[in-house]
Amino acid sequence: MNIRESISFFFFGDSCLACGNSKKIDPWLCHNCKEELIACGQHPIWPGKEDVVCLFPMNSLTRSLILAMKYKGMQKIASYLVANSSVGRKGEALQILESWGKNMSFVPVPVHNARKRERGYNQCEQAALELSLHCGGKLQTNVLKRRIYKPSQTSLGSGARSLNVAGAFEAKKAQNLKISPQIVVVDDVYTTGATTASCARALKRAGFESVKTCTLLYELPASARADMVADKKIGWRTEED
Numbered sequence: 001m002n003i004r005e006s007i008s009f010f011f012f013g014d015s016c017l018a019c020g021n022s023k024k025i026d027p028w029l030c031h032n033c034k035e036e037l038i039a040c041g042q043h044p045i046w047p048g049k050e051d052v053v054c055l056f057p058m059n060s061l062t063r064s065l066i067l068a069m070k071y072k073g074m075q076k077i078a079s080y081l082v083a084n085s086s087v088g089r090k091g092e093a094l095q096i097l098e099s100w101g102k103n104m105s106f107v108p109v110p111v112h113n114a115r116k117r118e119r120g121y122n123q124c125e126q127a128a129l130e131l132s133l134h135c136g137g138k139l140q141t142n143v144l145k146r147r148i149y150k151p152s153q154t155s156l157g158s159g160a161r162s163l164n165v166a167g168a169f170e171a172k173k174a175q176n177l178k179i180s181p182q183i184v185v186v187d188d189v190y191t192t193g194a195t196t197a198s199c200a201r202a203l204k205r206a207g208f209e210s211v212k213t214c215t216l217l218y219e220l221p222a223s224a225r226a227d228m229v230a231d232k233k234i235g236w237r238t239e240e241d
């Protein structure tokens with residue numbers, strides 16, 4: 001547990017992040033919620049594209065975890081989600097990910113430096129690290145850069161989202177980097193796919209031919225807009241999602 005997590009632990013106590021039950025058996029969830037998390041990681045839904053997998057569906061349980069990860073300083077929840085998608089029988093999504101190849105390069109969606117300074121970490125980097133450890137690949141943080149600071153995606157429709165992130169990323173030339181050319185872009189939540197598609201375009205322009213996507217959660221665009229309203233009311237999700 002790092003300092004931020006210790007502080008969060010102090011303020012939020014030892015109750016389950018999902019149901020509030022105070023009988024806690026692991027860092028964040030009670031026994032029942034953890035069982036539920038593992039169950040929904042076994043058969044997750046994702047957007048039905050062959051180069052995209054998501055480890056969990058967005059539901060009230062996974063949403064509590066992702067909000068704590070993004071806004072309460074608990075970046076290790078990213079590792080926790082990856083680890084719990086492969087407990088016992090391996091989760092379907094992780095099996096697909098492993099079938100894509102060995103020694104792949106896991107590239108987190110970068111956050112703008114100002115955002116990283118404010119939050120202290122990039123949760124996508126933590127997720128990419130954990131995925132690389134599980135799949136025997138490598139975390140690569142110096143491939144993609146975010147060029148411009150963009151406002152929140154969450155309240156926008158899919159067309160507006162694509163425009164909002166078009167050209168937001170740039171990638172280093174593949175020929176100048178000694179890394180596996182098989183790229184997996186890692187993001188926390190997949191909604192319309194505009195962000196990861198923009199990353200993929202930048203990587204392909206830079207000469208990477210195989211670019212796939214893995215996210216922790218999949219959220220249907222319509223639910224994302226409803227959640228945005230709820231999140232704003234409690235002071236979360238203020239700018240970029």
Ligand SMILES: [Zn+2]
Nearest residue numbers: 016019030033
């Ligand atoms: Zn619980």
